[in-house]
Amino acid sequence: MREQGKIFLGLAVFVLAMAITYGLWTNSSEHGIEAAGTTALFLAFALCAFIGYYLAFTARRVDSGAGDNPEAEVADDSGELGFFAPHSWQPLSLAVGGALAFLGVIFGWWLLYWSIPVILIGLFGWVFEFYRGENQNQ
Incomplete structure (x- = not known):
């Protein structure tokens, strides 16, 4: 879970840089800033930051899984993942x-x-x- 948090936080930094670049690039004196794309990119940054923070915060409170071990095999993460409703409308x-x-x-x-x-x-x-x-x- 720790690695997924790092990935999302890195993605958040990238999307923030792209949002700023896009906002500056589309800003023209004639038409103003292009609001829809810039807003969508800033919202995507916020979403990535929220998910990254949650995963990083949760990783400190739970045991590290096989995904955090670089020497782990795929089969190390097998087993029961939890309880899910068998059928629900x-x-x-x-x-x-x-x-x-x-x-x-x-x-x-x-x-x-x-x-x-x-x-x-x-x-x-x-x-x-x-x-x-x-x-x-x-």
Whole structure:
């Protein structure tokens, strides 16, 4: 996890340099700065920095894995990775609600009146999925 953090932090530095270069390069006295690309690059920098910081911070609190050992084999990282829900319809509900919410930005904010309940139902169902029904823990 430590190596992935370094990779993302290095990528963040590169994207920041590209964002500054792009912002200066597209800046002209006639048209002003090109805001969409510059903003997207600065947001990509922030995303890489957040992920890199999280991975670097988490790497200090957990044991180092096979990815941090340069002498490790691929098979050293095999085994159980965690528990994942075997089947769930809740991500589909969240995806439909999220798609409606983003369509609300395009077509009108009124569409949020239908998307927010769908998102809340999907989120509530996903959080409490293992507290009810056939997946209920005994």
